[in-house]
Amino acid sequence: MELKHATQNLNEDSNWPITTFAHRACFAAGCAAVLFSIAKSLLLMNAAVAPQPWLESTIAAMAAYLAADLGTGIYHWAIDNYGSAQTPIFGPQIVGFQGHHHRPSEITKMHVVYNVYITAAAVAAVAIPINLLCSDPVLLLFVGVFAGCVMFSQQFHAWAHTPKGRLPPLVAAIQDAGIILRRADHAAHHRAPFNTNYCIVSGVWNRVLDWSKFFVALEVVVAAALGHQPRSWSNPTSDWTENSAMN
Known part of the structure; x- marks a missing residue:
């Protein structure tokens, strides 16, 4: 009930937050971490005495791109289905994602900095120490590509x-070209029963995960182990359905 009220308050507020200095600082730190990872990787490869590991680096970049899509799908699934406004750390995102189901077009009106500053802060916190301590060009490129895709996944979602x-x-x-999430591919996520197409980088994993019932299996495991049923098992309510009159 508290989550529902918080979501309604979010939806009724037509004045979306503007970007602050803190938001821009998080965004800048995230961008710097991503660029530093990639730049350091390229410099190390160019300076290497041994043959440059271009093949390994290409494979690492592709693996990072695929891993980011899968990771955002799992995270999106968890945020959509579990927790409440009172959940530590993740509560505001849970409310935001529920509000997004109710009024999906609002995400397109937000500034890119506001869309990605949370993931940018997480990227900076994880990637900066790796950048400073690691000298493996292949790992650094993996980190840079993975971090960049995760950081901008919410903007891909907005697009x-x-x-x-x-x-x-x-x-x-x-x-x-399908390099980032297509509009048509994501549309199914906003139709009942709201339990498919969770991945938001490229969506390349969505068919595999949905066909294999991967998330359904996870939900059964969580329900059996912890006694928590996902929101998608309940009948859809107005909190899950687009309010077209508000767009």
């Missing part, structure tokens, strides 16, 4: 809700 005509041409092109 998947944005009409194609409003997207920058480059964004529309890479979206059409």
Whole structure:
């Protein structure tokens, strides 16, 4: 009930938060961490006496891209289905994701900094120590690509809700190519029963995960082990359904 009230309050507020100095600082730190990882990796490869590990690095970059898509899917599934406004650390995100189901187009009106500052802060906290301590170019490239994809996943998500005509041409092109999440592919997540298409980097994992009932199996395990049923097992309510009158 408290989550529902918090979500309604979020939806009724037409004045979305503006970016603050703290938001911009998190964004800058995240971008710096990503760029530093990639730049250090390239410098180490160029300076290596042994043959440059371009093949290993290419494989690492692809693995990072795929891992980021899978990771965002698992995180998205967990936030959508468990916890409440009172959940430590994650409570505000849980409320935000529930509000997003009710009014999905609002994400397209937020500034990119506000969309990604939380993931940017997490990226900076994890990647900066690795950047300082690691001298393996392959690992550094993996970290840089993974961190960059995770950091901007919420913006990819926002673009998947944005009409194609409003997207920058480059964004529309890479979206059409399936490099980042397509609008049509994500649309199924906002239709009942609201338990598919959780991945939001490229969505490449969605068909595999949905076909294999991966998240359904996780939900059964969680319910059996902890006694907590996911929200997607309940009948959809207005908190899960788009309010078209508000868009």
